[in-house]
Amino acid sequence: MNHNSLDIKNNPYLINCAAKVPVREFEAQLNQSSLIAAAGFQEAPTLSEINERDSKRSEIVKAQVPQTKVHDSLMLSKIEAAESSGLKEAYQTALAGQRLTGEQGLMLLESGDLNLLGWLATKAKERFHPQGKVSYLLDRNINYTNICRVGCDFCAFYRRGHEADSYVLPKEQIWKKIEETIEVGGTGTLMQGGVNPHLKIEYYEDLFKSIKERYKIHLHALSVIEIEGIAQVSRLSVEETLERLKAAGLDSIPGAGAEILADEIRLEQSPVKRHSHRWISVMQAAHRANLPTTATMMFGALEERKHIIEHILRIRDAQDETNGFYAFILWTFQGEHTELLKKNPDLQQTSGAEYLRVLAVSRLMMDNIPNIQGSWVTMGPKIGQISLHYGANDMGSIMIEENVVSAAGTSFSLDRKNMVELIRRAGFTPVQRDTYYNILTEHEETH
Amino acid sequence: MESVTCSAPHVPHGRHAVPQKSQGARARYQEIQRALEKALRGERLSFDEGVSLFYSPDLVELGAVADALNQKKNGRDVYFNVNRHINPTNICALSCKFCAFSRKPGDEGAYAYSEDEIAHRAKVAAESGATEVHMVGGLHPRWKLENYKNIIRTVKATAPHLHVKAFTAVELDWLARKERKTVHDVLCELRDSGLGSLPGGGAEIFAPYVREKICDTKLTGEGWLNIHKTAHQMGLRSNCTMLYGHIEDIGARVDHMIRLRELQDETNGFNVFIPLAFQPENNELGIDRHTYGVDDLKTIAVARIMLDNFKHIKSYWVMTGERVAQTALHYGANDLDGTVVEEKIANMAGSRAGMAMAKSRILGVIRDAGRIPVERSTVYEPIRRYDNPAEDQQ
16 A cells, blocks of 8 residues: 555545544544654554544543533533524534534524534534644645746736746755755645646656655645646646546645635636636545545635535535545635735724634534644634634644755744644644644643 | 731742642542532632633633623623823833833933823824823833823813823832822822823732742832722722733732732722733743733633622733634623724734724624624723614714
8 A cells, every 4th residue: 555645445534424423533543553653654544443442442531521511501501592493403403413504504603602612613523533632734835836827816926937037946956845844854745836837747747756756755736726727738637637646646635726615706806716616626536536635715805604604515515425625724815915905905804703603613514524724824823722622623734934944943843842832732732743634743741 | 008918828939839730630620610610600719719720621611601700790792992092101210021111211212202292192082082091101210290290181181071091000109109108199189180090000910929020120019909909999990900921820810810809809999800911022031922822811711700809801902912802702801992092012012913993993893703892981881882883983
């Protein structure tokens, strides 16, 4: 078995997502002691191993949990006192761990009590992650080219190709960046660039193979629009493109560019990018090609709450079919210097309460995606930390910056220290994970 | 006059009040559960119980209990006021290690407003709909009681309806010693000039083992409490604060709250308790981090639970940022402070929250949290309840 890839068909946690069984197995897999080792990829345990370990652990967990909880009675009385029978039903559905309808999700988002949502979302999170662990990733963003034929209004990064600062990074430079990443304990790269019309599939095949021959590193790369671009210039179908990229070493695809999957809003935000069903269908094609992906949502830009729910439903439905999303990532719109903000000067930044509500409702509705990230990058470290009590089980990536790595990794290690402390102070055990959410290192208690 | 003493400290001197290790996670959890049940029954919590709450693993639970206690007192109303800060001078005789605001005479950036400058600010405040000016500043070595009286008179002459909430206990103590008068007499003169109430600054942390490390030249904790007691006995209401997130331990925080609770039992003169998150830039304590979001929320929640004789707990957005301050409205806070034009003290210490929030923004933030905005006066009389967004402009 290729250790660097996630085999969707045989992966126990994904199988269980489909069957809508609480995914204890996945947690058990995370706790496998052989996984808590130095960075590197390990073989997944067999189902029987997982079941055995899980039953042992659930006994221990039961013995440790006190029987009385103030919280529960307080929250149950809040549910009883819900302002409408529909809302009460939505709370009860969520509490029972059953699937919420779109209407119920919308009701929770619009009139759910923030504390109650946090309590319910934490319960939903514990179905996937009962052990109070919060993960983070060490990886490096490599923008292999800035030449792009799309050129979105909100982007300051792209070049047309004739400018002096247009670039396609030489392989040697990419290798060097990867070496630096591995040196400081990083386990993955996030490679994205422009939609460069000069780069055909052979370029990517050659690049990915050259990386995989040299390094044990996870390749989380490209985006829907890049994949479509490659298919187009190489005169291939999306399916063929994905097959070949995977064969060359691509491990997974980031779910960027999803923005809000409601067409009326999407058109307003980035008219050039494809309609939402295109995004979903490329992602699903990737899943069918055994390439797992993440899914993202960017909100706080013009959409209404019903659009947020629509987005969640679309991803949930797609997941029911192909079961390849292993994480859901929420971002809030960052307005500065964008055309969108110029056109809509009254647009307010997403508030803390709104973000936590959206996060909690996402956790409650996404009963088939195991991981949800809290975004300290867009919401700041404070709300990022608080989000761990509203359904998030992951803090995302500590991106290794260029200058930082060259400065011998000192300030980088401070970032890591801060991340670990942030998670610990929120009451959780910090763990470093790989891109597939396997636990690599568990940080010990300091006291 | 009987004075407040800190002779029976709630915290063993210099020791960290951390629950015993041998206690075990389960026993600790049950202690927390018992404390929360007690709080919900309306009973008063002890020092140990207060400390245990800070060690609660379940943030949302703490918040739900604090929120229930808050809603019993205040319903869904959240207060704010339209105010303006005037920091008359940053020249200060003290050298508190956490302060980024103070300057020595002749230092670059040292300033002291003239009466005209104060009048101008008061005028702008009144024109923008403010009902209060909040004035605190450094201990200017050359300013006398007369200067302070003039500052108040200037504001009152410019805009008679503005409530003057001015001068911390630290400034009052300094003035009294300089003038060789009692604090009572100083307060009488200031009140005659138009002083309306006292702000809550300068309390920092009362516990001596912390205070001596962060501001050894400042008024002591006992001194601070005594001055507020004096004010309360004269009928002047006041606020109280706690500076947290620096070198203090949890015990010192709970101790601080209990001392305030005891004085409130005696005088009932505090309007509101305001936890202030430490700002890490430009200080001498060597602390380079902002407080944690979870810690901000816990501190608000524990304050709500411990301070059973306070009606109002403020989540001061200048210190924690707007997002956390808003979230805190579900953790026991029922006040977002005000529009705060020109806040300088936290700003110079690295607050990321900016210096002003428009009234429309405050209304939006409170409503977005599912609460009803109520504009209040300085002493918490409701001025207007904004329960219909369509009528905001009227």
